[in-house]
Amino acid sequence: xxxxxxxxxxxxxxxxxxxxxxxxxxxxxxxxxxxxxxxxxxxxxxxxxxxxxxxxxxxxxxxxxxxxxxxxxxxxxxxxxxxxxxxxxxxxxxxxxxxxxxxxxxxxxxxxxxxxxxxxxxxxxxxxxxxxxxxxxxxxxxxxxxxxxxxxxxxxxxxxxxxxxxxxxxxxxxxxxxxxxxxxxxxxxxxxxxxxxxxxxxxxxxxxxxxxxxxxxxxxxxxxxxxxxxxxxxxxxxxxxxxxxxxxxxxxxxxxxxxxxxxxxxxxxxxxxxxxxxxxxxxxxxxxxxxxxxxxxxxxxxxxxxxxxxxxxxxxxxxxxxxxxxxxxxxxxxxxxxxxxxxx
Amino acid sequence: xxxxxxxxxxxxxxxxxxxxxxxxxxxxxxxxxxxxxxxxxxxxxxxxxxxxxxxxxxxxxxxxxxxxxxxxxxxxxxxxxxxxxxxxxxxxxxxxxxxxxxxxxxxxxxxxxxxxxxxxxxxxxxxxxxxxxxxxxxxxxxxxxxxxxxxxxxxxxxxxxxxxxxxxxxxxxxxxxxxxxxxxxxxxxxxxxxxxxxxxxxxxxxxxxxxxxxxxxxxxxxxxxxxxxxxxxxxxxxxxxxxxxxxxxxxxxxxxxxxxxxxxxxxxxxxxxxxxxxxxxxxxxxxxxxxxxxxxxxxxxxxxxxxxxxxxxxxxxxxxxxxxxxxxxxxxxxxxxxxxxxxxxxxxxxxxxxxxxxxxxxxxxxxxxxxxxxxxxxxxxxxxxxxxxxxxxxxxxxxxxxxxxxxxxxxxxxxxxxxxxxxxxxxxxxxxxxxxxxxxxxxxxxxxxxx
Numbered sequence: 005x006x007x008x009x010x011x012x013x014x015x016x017x018x019x020x021x022x023x024x025x026x027x028x029x030x031x032x033x034x035x036x037x038x039x040x041x042x043x044x045x046x047x048x049x050x051x052x053x054x055x056x057x058x059x060x061x062x063x064x065x066x067x068x069x070x071x072x073x074x075x076x077x078x079x080x081x082x083x084x085x086x087x088x089x090x091x092x093x094x095x096x097x098x099x100x101x102x103x104x105x106x107x108x109x110x111x112x113x114x115x116x117x118x119x120x121x122x123x124x125x126x127x128x129x130x131x132x133x134x135x136x137x138x139x140x141x142x143x144x145x146x147x148x149x150x151x152x153x154x155x156x157x158x159x160x161x162x163x164x165x166x167x168x169x170x171x172x173x174x175x176x177x178x179x180x181x182x183x184x185x186x187x188x189x190x191x192x193x194x195x196x197x198x199x200x201x202x203x204x205x206x207x208x209x210x211x212x213x214x215x216x217x218x219x220x221x222x223x224x225x226x227x228x229x230x231x232x233x234x235x236x237x238x239x240x241x242x243x244x245x246x247x248x249x250x251x252x253x254x255x256x257x258x259x260x261x262x263x264x265x266x267x268x269x270x271x272x273x274x275x276x277x278x279x280x281x282x283x284x285x286x287x288x289x290x291x292x293x294x295x296x297x298x299x300x301x302x303x304x305x306x307x308x309x310x311x312x313x314x315x316x317x318x319x320x321x322x323x324x325x326x327x328x329x330x331x332x333x334x335x336x337x338x339x340x341x342x343x344x345x346x347x348x
Numbered sequence: 349x350x351x352x353x354x355x356x357x358x359x360x361x362x363x364x365x366x367x368x369x370x371x372x373x374x375x376x377x378x379x380x381x382x383x384x385x386x387x388x389x390x391x392x393x394x395x396x397x398x399x400x401x402x403x404x405x406x407x408x409x410x411x412x413x414x415x416x417x418x419x420x421x422x423x424x425x426x427x428x429x430x431x432x433x434x435x436x437x438x439x440x441x442x443x444x445x446x447x448x449x450x451x452x453x454x455x456x457x458x459x460x461x462x463x464x465x466x467x468x469x470x471x472x473x474x475x476x477x478x479x480x481x482x483x484x485x486x487x488x489x490x491x492x493x494x495x496x497x498x499x500x501x502x503x504x505x506x507x508x509x510x511x512x513x514x515x516x517x518x519x520x521x522x523x524x525x526x527x528x529x530x531x532x533x534x535x536x537x538x539x540x541x542x543x544x545x546x547x548x549x550x551x552x553x554x555x556x557x558x559x560x561x562x563x564x565x566x567x568x569x570x571x572x573x574x575x576x577x578x579x580x581x582x583x584x585x586x587x588x589x590x591x592x593x594x595x596x597x598x599x600x601x602x603x604x605x606x607x608x609x610x611x612x613x614x615x616x617x618x619x620x621x622x623x624x625x626x627x628x629x630x631x632x633x634x635x636x637x638x639x640x641x642x643x644x645x646x647x648x649x650x651x652x653x654x655x656x657x658x659x660x661x662x663x664x665x666x667x668x669x670x671x672x673x674x675x676x677x678x679x680x681x682x683x684x685x686x687x688x689x690x691x692x693x694x695x696x697x698x699x700x701x702x703x704x705x706x707x708x709x710x711x712x713x714x715x716x717x718x719x720x721x722x723x724x725x726x727x728x729x730x731x732x733x734x735x736x737x738x739x740x741x742x743x744x745x746x747x748x749x750x751x752x753x754x755x756x757x758x759x760x761x762x763x764x765x766x767x768x769x770x771x772x773x774x775x776x777x778x779x780x781x782x783x784x785x786x787x788x789x790x791x792x793x794x795x796x797x798x799x
Contacts (some may be wrong), residue, residue, distance in 0.1 A: 013586045020582050024575035031571035035552035035564040143651065145419070164651075207764035275489040 018170070024232035034091075044078035049319075050094050052078040059106045059132040059347050066348040069111075071101055073320040074340035082113070082134065082178060087306075087346060090323070090338045099134045103146045106130075106345040108155020110183055114146030114162070127160045129183050138186060148253065148302050149343075156184055157239075159214035176212040178224065182238065195237065197226070198245045204228075211235075211244070213253040213302050215263070223247075223254045223263060224305045234263065234283070248288060252278070253302040255311075256327070261285055264293075264303045264311050264328060272298070276284035279311065281336060282328050291330040304344055395517035396526045398587040399510055400533030405580035406473060407534055408497070409480065411541025412573040418551065420566045421492070421533065439500045444749035446504025451742025454509035455735060464591045465509040465516075465738060472506025473584055475499070477577035483570045508742035515729035515737055516592035523729055524678055525724030530669020535663040539656065549571050610740050615731035619679065619746045622786040623724060626686050627751030629779035631693075631759055631772065633658070636713065639768055643696050644706045661714020662721075669718040670726070678727035679790035685719025686783050688712050693776040697769065724748065 012281035045052070052072060059069070070071075072078055076095035082104060084093050101113035102125075111130035116123045125146055128139040148161040159179040178181060180189045189195075192211045197204040210227040214237070217223065226235045228243060234251035235244040252266040266278040276298035282291045293311065303313040311328050314321040319340035326334040454468040479499040486492045511527075518526040552565040611617050631639075637654040640646060646654075673681040692712035695705060725741055732740030762771040 017582060017586060020579060028572040028575040031568045032548055032551050035568035036396055037554060038564045205421070205764075207760060207768075273488075 042075045042123040052094040052096050055095035057084045059109050059111050061348040070341045070344040097134050103149045103342040105149045105151050107147050107151040107153050110151050110155035111153050112149045112158040148213045150214050156219045161212040176210045178211045195242045215254050215256045225252045255303045257305050259308050293326045295326045295334040392529050393517045396514050400530045402580050402584045403534040404537035407537030408541045409573045409577035411538050412545035415542035415545045416569050441753050443500040443504035444746045445619030446501050447507050447742045447746050450505035451508030451738035454738035462591050465513045469506045469509040472502045473581045475502030477581050480574035480577050508738045509655045511725045511741045512737035523726040524670040526671030527726045528667040531722040532666040534657050539659050545569050618789050620744050623748040624751040627748040628755050629782050631775050632756040645701050658713045661711045662717040665715050665718035673723045678723050681719050682723050685716050689716040690703045690779050
């Protein structure tokens with residue numbers, strides 16, 4: 005190409021810039037167009053209307069509150085449905101959350117704030133009318149959130165990129181706040197770890213997925229040296245004690261006797277390694293549920309007998325349920341929903 | 349094979365600077381004498397600017413992808429991040445080894461008797477460009493891993509021939525500045541890349557956190573990135589000359605054995621040794637930023653800005669420090685650059701806190717890169733004959749890269765054993781020893797230049 009005259013080269017470059025520029029612009033416009041369609045409700049989707057959503061115990065029946073993912077004006081808002089008619093019309097609150105959980109009249113909502121070039125994230129503690137009580141900046145993409153049964157404690161986990169060991173690794177950061185005195189434990193990694201009965205220290209410790217037993221005791225995932233463990237945490241003594249291996253995203257049953265969790269099952273593909281299991285804390289026996297698909301969610305107990313969890317769906321995620329005792333079969337609860345919590 | 353100091357001898361000069369070709373510049377360079385005779389355009393030849401433009405454009409493209417890949421994997425595909433870091437480290441090590449192959453292949457002769465630097469570099473840039481559209485179709489971890497591996501292979505292949513071309517296109521006395529210009533343009537691309545990516549995501553309308561399996565915003569990023577990468581390859585093909593100074597005179601094509609015997613060149617051997625030893629005590633960027641955040645008490649939400657601080661300082665200082673290297677000696681500045689890094693360690697270990705201390709550390713860190721990154725290539729070019737320039741540069745670069753990778757593993761182990769601060773103190777001590785050693789070994793009595 006060295007034989008080409010300078011003018012020819014510049015001309016070729018100019019034409020290439022125009023052509024490639026057109027392709028790039030086309031790709032961006034196409035993507036923008038598809039994004040815009042998310043503001044229009046799709047045929048066959050559940051009806052969503054504005055209304056009051058409360059975290060107080062309803063006068064009649066339980067409510068299920070979740071992030072509505074159906075396309076339309078109320079996308080990504082917290083919406084409520086009667087727990088016995090989960091596929092029915094939705095009441096949208098106007099509050100946007102990526103992740104959400106509620107108990108005892110307190111809600112925790114992990115939000116994105118869209119900046120000019122970058123998104124930032126925050127954890128917002130909501131009162132029983134979904135009004136903001138206090139918010140905390142978080143250092144990365146939200147993934148898990150939980151409130152203790154009394155509504156006194158809220159926990160959240162975010163992915164932190166860069167805060168890690170080698171190269172472009174990721175890690176998580178998990179915080180717990182007491183909504184009575186706003187005492188914030190910013191990073192559970194600073195707690196003392198007792199692993200297999202001995203004090204344990206390592207640079208690669210990650211903690212995520214808190215589930216509360218009461219206002220002092222909680223369970224969570226601890227990962228270190230390429231393995232994951234179920235830990236029991238104690239806020240007063242600032243300790244984490246390992247109980248069981250290969251447990252991620254634990255969810256404690258309302259009676260406190262069992263933990264539902266993601267188990268990394270050997271032999272499954274690397275990008276879909278998890279199945280939903282239930283662990284009996286008294287006997288440490290594991291029971292696989294009838295759900296045969298890959299689970300990447302922290303399940304919620306519908307009562308002491310069944311689990312509710314999200315699976316990928318047409319509009320991001322759908323909610324499914326399966327009995328906790330290993331029997332029965334998985335059943336779809338509603339579409340275009342994620343991050344559910346029972347109220348009442 | 350000591351040849352006289354390049355400043356006093358007539359070094360291989362590009363045709364553009366033949367006698368009588370234009371008047372001497374009215375502004376003589378401070379290092380004066382023969383150096384000033386070359387007009388400014390010879391100091392930073394067109395080929396270097398063209399290669400800088402290729403790197404700038406290519407870095408925009410590749411950093412666009414790097415910036416969104418973690419987000420994409422986590423939220424677009426809903427994958428777990430575990431193991432991604434190790435994979436990344438392994439692929440960087442692999443890329444360093446491919447660099448050796450790239451350097452050797454580039455030195456081999458084509459049908460016309462000229463070295464194939466441009467051809468090998470074009471294959472390298474082309475491979476990486478090809479990977480961007482492939483990301484549109486790779487939706488699983490193994491496939492994405494494979495695409496990234498091909499991308500790193502391309503990066504490994506192109507690095508040594510590119511640096512060889514920069515050194516061959518430039519008069520020896522201006523190499524430091526030429527590499528400075530190239531690295532500044534390269535870093536500008538690295539800074540623009542993430543901005544472009546987030547702009548595209550924003551224009552594509554969706555929130556950055558497009559969770560729930562919506563990937564079209566990312567598709568737009570990958571498409572735009574592919575277009576920009578293709579542009580980089582085209583700039584290389586159109587504007588970088590195939591034959592460069594000091595290249596066409598050679599008759600014999602270097603064999604693999606010649607590549608190994610490069611280490612018998614005392615200048616190159618000493619430089620490689622020092623680069624490896626200093627690389628072994630250079631704490632990797634992520635560890636350094638982590639220590640900055642913890643020791644200087646920086647808010648965690650400012651954490652992502654730390655690499656930008658280093659890059660900005662690197663960008664601003666690369667050209668002046670490259671020119672300084674031409675004046676006081678590249679090996680001397682390379683050693684001094686590590687002394688600057690030692691200052692940054694010292695500041696981190698001191699009881700100082702807060703934003704001013706953070707800014708100082710980042711400026712020192714950027715100055716370290718500006719004083720060592722292109723300067724090492726310029727120093728290595730001094731020590732290697734033109735017909736083996738690619739292999740020689742690859743040898744030094746690979747040695748340094750592997751040493752830094754080993755340092756990452758060692759430092760991680762040390763961190764877990766004795767804590768971050770103690771690990772840094774040990775590294776600082778080792779670095780101080782290595783700087784003293786390098787200062788003794790890398791004196792500049794007479795630069796070895798081969799013509």
